[in-house]
Amino acid sequence: MNEDVVIIGAGLAGLACARTLTAAGVGVRVLEASDGVGGRVRSDHVDGFTLDRGFQILLTAYPELSRWFDLDQLDLRRFQPGATIWTGSDFRTVGDPIRSPRDLPSTVFAPIGSIADKLRLLKLIVSVRRGSVPDLLRRPDSSTRAELERLGFSPRFIKRFFEPLFAGIQLDPDLDVSSRRFEVILRMLAVGDSAVPAKGMGTLSDELAAGLPASAIRCNAPVRSIDGTTVTLANGDQLTSDAVVVATHGPSAAELLGIPDPGSRPVAAIWFDATNEPIRNRRILLDGAHSGPMKNLAIHSEVAPSYAPAGKTLCVAAVPGKDALHPNLESDVRTQLASWHPGARSWETIRVDVIAHGQPLQLPPLDPRRSVRLGQGRYVCGDHRDTASIQGALFSGRRAAAAVLADLQSKPPQ
Numbered sequence: 465m466n467e468d469v470v471i472i473g474a475g476l477a478g479l480a481c482a483r484t485l486t487a488a489g490v491g492v493r494v495l496e497a498s499d500g501v502g503g504r505v506r507s508d509h510v511d512g513f514t515l516d517r518g519f520q521i522l523l524t525a526y527p528e529l530s531r532w533f534d535l536d537q538l539d540l541r542r543f544q545p546g547a548t549i550w551t552g553s554d555f556r557t558v559g560d561p562i563r564s565p566r567d568l569p570s571t572v573f574a575p576i577g578s579i580a581d582k583l584r585l586l587k588l589i590v591s592v593r594r595g596s597v598p599d600l601l602r603r604p605d606s607s608t609r610a611e612l613e614r615l616g617f618s619p620r621f622i623k624r625f626f627e628p629l630f631a632g633i634q635l636d637p638d639l640d641v642s643s644r645r646f647e648v649i650l651r652m653l654a655v656g657d658s659a660v661p662a663k664g665m666g667t668l669s670d671e672l673a674a675g676l677p678a679s680a681i682r683c684n685a686p687v688r689s690i691d692g693t694t695v696t697l698a699n700g701d702q703l704t705s706d707a708v709v710v711a712t713h714g715p716s717a718a719e720l721l722g723i724p725d726p727g728s729r730p731v732a733a734i735w736f737d738a739t740n741e742p743i744r745n746r747r748i749l750l751d752g753a754h755s756g757p758m759k760n761l762a763i764h765s766e767v768a769p770s771y772a773p774a775g776k777t778l779c780v781a782a783v784p785g786k787d788a789l790h791p792n793l794e795s796d797v798r799t800q801l802a803s804w805h806p807g808a809r810s811w812e813t814i815r816v817d818v819i820a821h822g823q824p825l826q827l828p829p830l831d832p833r834r835s836v837r838l839g840q841g842r843y844v845c846g847d848h849r850d851t852a853s854i855q856g857a858l859f860s861g862r863r864a865a866a867a868v869l870a871d872l873q874s875k876p877p878q
Contacts, residue, residue, distance in 0.1 A: 475503025478711030480861030507664025525656025577621030741807020756800025
């Protein structure tokens with residue numbers, strides 16, 4: 465079977481690539497190994513609850529979002545800025561005094577670091593708000609921890625604030641990730657909101673897929689191998705094309721294309737029905753005391769009531785890093801939650817998601833625009849080619865499509 469372009473993977477990168485090519489009049493066939501689109505950005509409906517695959521939050525300041533989506537139509541439900549931090553004995557709030565001056569007293573007196581630490585945080589936020597994203601990605605690079613230490617933050621503040629917050633966002637409990645990426649994410653937090661679509665994160669993938677011809681996507685179609693621009697599926701079917709774009713996560717792309725594996729950061733998300741003894745909070749709850757494997761907790765139904773049936777409470781515990789793969793994960797998290805809130809012992813587990821590849825490693829030095837061209841009509845995209853984020857996946861898919869179009873147009877007529 466002949467196709468103009470075959471795209472392997474129907475995650476955000478593959479869908480953005482397909483949409484860009486389709487808009488340019490190029491025929492595409494998207495092959496997806498699973499039973500639906502979205503990859504790591506999917507939502508399931510279980511007993512009236514909306515459960516996202518893993519724990520994800522949309523940062524509304526991502527530049528690619530407004531290119532692909534009408535944010536008003538997504539019906540976004542926003543978290544309160546800042547965080548509520550478990551100190552080991554009680555919860556304290558650290559807000560964003562720039563956007564919410566009334567949070568200033570609680571932020572100043574929260575026992576997570578010195579006044580100097582909080583002034584340094586304010587200075588850092590002002591710095592990343594002023595710099596454009598390209599400028600931030602050109603700054604000198606080191607690990608996130610090394611950069612925070614260079615800026616003078618105390619070990620206490622790093623441990624109680626930065627570690628649990630960015631462990632959840634960057635799946636990086638040790639703060640090893642590139643400081644360039646850290647500063648870009650901090651900028652997104654500072655200038656935009658953290659939110660979820662009312663119908664779940666999978667809304668993003670569904671909307672992208674809805675803009676393609678109905679026949680363009682073939683699910684339950686795992687790929688066995690690629691030879692030039694001929695793709696062989698696991699069932700033996702073959703598709704030939706002018707170009708092949710591999711839009712899978714990093715490990716799968718490495719296996720199919722023989723390119724270096726970008727490495728993986730695992731993550732687990734434990735979804736609870738907390739109706740019996742709920743916690744009420746619209747901020748992210750961070751574990752500043754390092755009391756267990758969970759780094760943060762989100763009460764989704766407080767932020768987006770549509771995530772739970774009427775009268776029910778839904779929350780999700782995020783466990784990034786190697787702890788996500790521990791066999792006693794759920795029991796360890798339950799013990800941790802009970803130290804925060806004794807009523808959590810009665811919470812009912814709805815589902816445990818363990819994602820071996822939640823994000824690529826992205827250690828310093830970070831190259832934020834790795835080439836999408838591999839030669840011989842083969843291309844690759846995904847968040848492992850840009851920044852590990854929804855922004856990176858969407859932008860990478862669009863970059864790959866632009867490369868395909870440029871190369872197809874430059875080919876001599878047959």
